Amino acid sequence: MGGEKFCVLLCAEDSEYVKKMHGGYYGVFVKMLKEEGERWDLFKVAKGEFPSDDEIGDYQGFIITGSCNDAFGNDVWISKLLILLNKLHALKKKILGICFGHQILGRALGGKVSRATGGWDIGITKVELKTSSQIFTCLKMPTSLSIIECHRDEVRELPPQAEILAWSNRTGVEMFKLGDHIMGIQGHPEYTRDILLHLIDRLLNHDFIGESVANEAKSKLGATEPDEEAWKKLCTSFLKGRF
Secondary structure, three states: OOOOEEEEEOOOOOOHHHHHHHOHHHHHHHHHHOOOOOEEEEEOHHHOOOOOHHHHOOOOEEEEOOOOOOOOOOOHHHHHHHHHHHHHHHOOOEEEEEOHHHHHHHHHOOOEEEEOOOOOEEEEEEEEEOOOOHHHHHHOOOOEEEEEEEEOEEEEEOOOOOEEEEEOOOOOOOEEEEOOOEEEEOOEOOOOHHHHHHHHHHHHHOOOOOHHHHHHHHHOOOOOOOOHHHHHHHHHHHHOOOO
8 A cells, every 4th residue: 555645733842852863753753653655744833834625535534642731622623623623523524633643533422521620631541441342352352451631621422423432530431433444542652751851851841740640650651551553553444544
C-alpha cells in the first residue's frame, strides 16, 4: 500500500523539547504511523490553520492530537474544528482522535465531555479491551494493553450509536468507535517516557498540576511499560483500513 495522503490536525503548541527531539508532535505521529510512499501533511488548527473543503477529500485519514485546551471549551478554533469533524464524518473519512482528539470527537458526534471525576490521570494505565470487538479479534490483541495517559477531562457519555472499546479503573471510556471510520483513544499511543516526563514538568511549571501530583506521576513510571508496538499496529491498521 502506498501513495495515500494523511493529515495531522495539531491541537497543541509544541514544546521546545518535543520540537528539538522529535520534530514536534507532528513528527511523533509521523514516526509512529508513516509508511513508505505516503504523504503526511500538518495543519496547526489551534493556530487557525485548517484544510479547505476542497482539500479534505484528498486525505484518506486524519489524526486529531492532544491539547492543553478543554474539549468542552468554545474557543473559535475549537468551534471550527467541531464543524470540520462533522464534515469528515459525513464523508466517512477515517478519523483517529488522541486524548483531546478523542474527547472532541465524542463532543462533535453528540456525546458529553467534562472534567474527570477522579482528577488527573498521569502515568501508564492498563486498559481493558472489549475482546469481542471485531477490531481486536482481527488483530489478535490481548485482553488488556498498557498506555501512557495524561488527562484531566474525559468522555462522560458516548455519542449515539458509538461502541465502547476499552475502559480502565480510572476512566469509563478509554476507547470508542463509531462505524468503521471513527476511533477515539483517551491515552497517548504516540508518547514515549521522555515526552511524558517533560510534559509533567511543563504542566507543573504552568500550575496545571501541583508538585505532589507531579512527583507521584514520576514515581509510578518505572512500574510498567506501555505496549507501544500493539498500539502502533492498532492505529496503523485502523487508519489504513486493514481490518
